[in-house]
Amino acid sequence: MRRIACLALLGLAACADLVPPRSSESYYEYRQVSGLDTLSFKWLPSQLPVKIWVADDSPLLPHVVTAIDRWERAFLFGEFRATLVPDSNTADVIVRNTPPVSLLTVSVLSAFAPQCTGETTFELAQGGDALQLPWRIFVWPASNPNANGIETCYAITVTHELGHALGIINPNHTGAQVGDVMYRDPVFNGISERDRATVERLYHGPTTLRPLARTPNPSAR
Amino acid sequence: MRLSILTVLVLAAAPVPAAAQLSVRVGAGATLGNALVSEAIVYDDIISLKTGVAPTLALALGYPVAPRYQLLLEARIASSGMTATSDEGDADLGTLRTIGVTVMAEGPLPYGMRFQIGGGAIKYSPSEATGVFLADAPMKPMVTAGLGWVRALRPGLDLHLGGRWDMHEFTTTTLRQRGWSQAQRINRVAFTIGLERGF
Numbered sequence: 455m456r457r458i459a460c461l462a463l464l465g466l467a468a469c470a471d472l473v474p475p476r477s478s479e480s481y482y483e484y485r486q487v488s489g490l491d492t493l494s495f496k497w498l499p500s501q502l503p504v505k506i507w508v509a510d511d512s513p514l515l516p517h518v519v520t521a522i523d524r525w526e527r528a529f530l531f532g533e534f535r536a537t538l539v540p541d542s543n544t545a546d547v548i549v550r551n552t553p554p555v556s557l558l559t560v561s562v563l564s565a566f567a568p569q570c571t572g573e574t575t576f577e578l579a580q581g582g583d584a585l586q587l588p589w590r591i592f593v594w595p596a597s598n599p600n601a602n603g604i605e606t607c608y609a610i611t612v613t614h615e616l617g618h619a620l621g622i623i624n625p626n627h628t629g630a631q632v633g634d635v636m637y638r639d640p641v642f643n644g645i646s647e648r649d650r651a652t653v654e655r656l657y658h659g660p661t662t663l664r665p666l667a668r669t670p671n672p673s674a675r
Numbered sequence: 676m677r678l679s680i681l682t683v684l685v686l687a688a689a690p691v692p693a694a695a696q697l698s699v700r701v702g703a704g705a706t707l708g709n710a711l712v713s714e715a716i717v718y719d720d721i722i723s724l725k726t727g728v729a730p731t732l733a734l735a736l737g738y739p740v741a742p743r744y745q746l747l748l749e750a751r752i753a754s755s756g757m758t759a760t761s762d763e764g765d766a767d768l769g770t771l772r773t774i775g776v777t778v779m780a781e782g783p784l785p786y787g788m789r790f791q792i793g794g795g796a797i798k799y800s801p802s803e804a805t806g807v808f809l810a811d812a813p814m815k816p817m818v819t820a821g822l823g824w825v826r827a828l829r830p831g832l833d834l835h836l837g838g839r840w841d842m843h844e845f846t847t848t849t850l851r852q853r854g855w856s857q858a859q860r861i862n863r864v865a866f867t868i869g870l871e872r873g874f
Contacts, residue, residue, distance in 0.1 A: 470858065470859070470860035471713050471857065472712055472713075472850065472856075472857055472858060472859045473715075473856045474715045474722075474854075475855060475856075476854075477718055498763050498764060499765055502766060527805065527809055530850070531712075531722055531806055532767075532805070532806055533761075658718035658719060658722075659719045
């Protein structure tokens, strides 16, 4: 009887583990193939939370908050977290409600929706093995800033552009489908299962680019 | 008013424990458990979700059921940091609090020792409803056993040192929704020091 009790206790105390799902094949291309190089980027735990700046009076502000929440919820283990900061000079990601000024030295990732347009730009550091922070996100009205549906367009486009800043940097949006927020002309207002599987794949695999901290510029704002 | 009179009558009719029947035990200590997610392979990465040493508070009510045996109803709160570790580093995920409620039988052992054995439930309460706790903070059944050592300080007041093991199985709705199967068996040990007062 005592032996049975001991065996029962050992059985109870024995290890049993959660079993993760099989690796999903339902993701799209997130890397950028540039010549012979394949570029990929993700934020590392030591760089979290990612610091994002958007002007207090920007109509994009609530949509940036929503987009951060959406992408954070895509992860199980805190792989991405972001916070708003009051000073653009300290930001890792800068979001503006204007078209970009100059695109001479940067890589451009675009999205087109009916009422608004978005672009995300990043710059490779010399040597090509690092990404010079900050990311710059531009989302602006296609014509009328008060157009019907502009808020929905902002919500979709800001989520899309923030997806680029997470590391989905394939310029052609290869493999993304109409039901994904990372589709080239996005219409889905949220994060799809394929979007989620793609960032999970990205954040649990090797990447080639490391973020290079920006040099503070006291006059920038 | 009618309800108040009825309440008083019900309380008056209820069996009142004789003197020195009930006891109250309060204690403080620490709890340590194994990882909530242990070295799971996710694509090219190995992920664990760990909690640290958790400061613990315990409150128990004892009710004698036989000479030197009593039933214990106990509540325990433990709170610690939660960290996800991967090949890329550690991510701080805030605080995780657990609240355990158990019913145990306690009986005598030699040298002033006591044993406890019983079961109950454990409720998870993370500081943020994110990650594996996005959809819910689960409550799970658990079993527990322990040893205590008692020394009288003065009549009606004892010093109590306790060691406790408990076990439950952990998973969440979010993990299941995302295809994780089975459950993580969580073994925890706790040590407390406290006072026991008889009434």
